[in-house]
Amino acid sequence: MGILLGLRVDQTGDGDAEGKFLHCPRPRRVQGDEEGAGILRLTGSTPTVDRHLTDRPPRAPAGLGIAPAESSRHGIAVASVERLGKRYGRRQAVDGVSFEVKEREVVGLLGPNGSGKTTILRVITGYLRPSEGTVRIDGFDVVRDGHQARARIGYVPENAPLYGHMRVDEFLHFMGRLRGLRGGALRRGIESARARLALEPVGDAVIGRLSRGYRQRVSIAQAVLNEPKLLVLDEPTNGLDPRQVIELRGLLRTLARDSAVLITSHVLAEMERVADRVAILLDGRLLTVHQLAGAGRGTSLRVRARADRADEVAVALSGLAGIGGVTREEPEGGLAGWRVEVSEAGAAPRVAAALCLAGIASVETVETASDLEELFLRLTASRALQ
Ligand SMILES: Nc1ncnc2c1ncn2[C@@H]1O[C@H](COP(=O)(O)OP(=O)(O)OP(=O)(O)O)[C@@H](O)[C@H]1O
Ligand SMILES: [Mg+2]
Structure with a gap:
């Protein structure tokens, strides 16, 4: 100063x-x-x-x-993306992108089709290796400390695959075990996820017969079983009707009390309603990170x-x-x-x-x-x- x-x-x-x-x-x-x-x-x-x-x-x-101007309103960075680049063969899908997601913050990645949103999420969640730059989750590098980083992330991919024949509780149990949860930790994780996503009434229901809105909530529930520091959702409102979109918005705000949330969308109006800040992408480059909520x-x-x-x-x-x-x-x-x-x-x-x-x-x-x-x-x- x-x-x-x-x-x-x-x-x-x-x-x-x-x-x-x-x-x-x-x-x-x-x-x-x-x-x-x-x-x-x-x-x-x-x-x-x-x-x-x-x-x-x-x-x-x-x-x-x-x-950095963004440091004041929220706490420490849960996710730090620094000069991230990703090439598919010769195609540079993401180029020099840097931003942070802080505790209790909802950050939106906004951009037209093909601007690199999903690619960035896949690098953050450890499904793709970055070509350049670094991503840290709660201080852990997603490449060098991939296991630690992934343990702190809940990921809801676009059109998340669900096991349609399974019942909701059975599925959550299965996914919790996949994440390495056992015994009391597994029980507590399932109970908390069911409560936060209001899934109690459908615990015994077969997933394939649920409405799209409920299926979306099941996808999110599996992502919060391990109480992640960062919850990542790719186009979560796709295919939902207006009422379901409104419900999801409320849910995301509630979930953001416990996890930082990173969400993608190409719908501007949707981002304005749910995000604190929005990172605008075009052709794999970050144009700006813009404050939406609060005084600043x-x-x-x-x-x-x-x-x-x-x-x-x-x-x-x-x-x-x-x-x-x-x-x-x-x-x-x-x-x-x-x-x-x-x-x-x-x-x-x-x-x-x-x-x-x-x-x-x-x-x-x-x-x-x-x-x-x-x-x-x-x-x-x-x-x-x-
Ligand atoms: N596996 C892949 N191999 C080659 N190119 C890819 C691959 N995945 C994505 N791309 C390209 O990288 C660019 C960014 O794609 P990405 O899916 O990250 O964009 P997006 O912003 O998520 O788009 P959408 O809004 O359609 O979901 C696009 O040009 C896409 O064609
Ligand atoms: Mg995408």
Whole structure:
């Protein structure tokens, strides 16, 4: 946080009616600004530009000492995905994806068909080996400590196969034994799963004759038998009717009290209702991690710099923590532009200050994107510009 010590907040706004500025003192000569002060605009709608463009920004300090914006609201990370890549032969299905799922948090992986959602879940759950990067579950690496990692995960695959001829209790018993549960632990696991998924009335029912909603609950029950730290569900609402979708939503919120939950969907509205944060994927790449629930909704920063400095800006941005995603915007008045998603509003000043110190001329906060659909469209459209 030492990075902030050199900054002075001018609450008077220096005669600017739109908002306050952060003055970012610079030890070097700044082109067209003998005082050596870059300016960051933290509120307002019009970007301040060229007089603050520097000749040569300092190299972006690694990490910049900024805490990831996502660390504050929930506890420690249950799942940490770092620069994950997965190739199928020559096809790069997942590329450089990083995100975390914290205790008691529901994180949604959102993306169109083929964007890599299922592939990421399969690597996290140990069914596929990553081509690049690492995944840790409760600190255990899914490759090196696969057994430990898997013991902490409950997985509900898409169209989870169920033994249709088995009765519900029989199936849960069978799956519990497969997980290595025995005796009292097995009994307690089954009782708790039956209660949490409200399966008591159908314990003796043959699975194949249950409604789809009940079959879905049986799938989830088998995944929580071992009280997992992380519950992973691939498109769990597929094929459910509206009432069943609503019930499932309630169930997931309840389950999230005991396990962190990672869920995929390509339905935006569904994610808005159930997830705390949503990671948006396109073509195997993460576009942003966006805060949905609670007070800390996402904020974005608009960054402007001279077009010939674009590479340096990109390097500076890639070195910053606390950023959900970066997309290019249409050039404006000869200046290149970026929209930088900040996962929590509170992190915006820190990220803006860091960009300033890295020599980026103009940073402006813009209205919070509260509408996931709008965010998704903007992010996916801006990819076409890159
Ligand atoms: N076993 C495989 N072999 C080769 N390519 C694969 C394999 N599995 C997935 N792919 C490809 O990898 C990409 C990502 O697939 P994935 O199933 O992870 O996407 P998804 O986001 O889950 O899609 P959907 O919404 O359709 O479930 C796709 O282009 C897909 O065709
Ligand atoms: Mg899928």
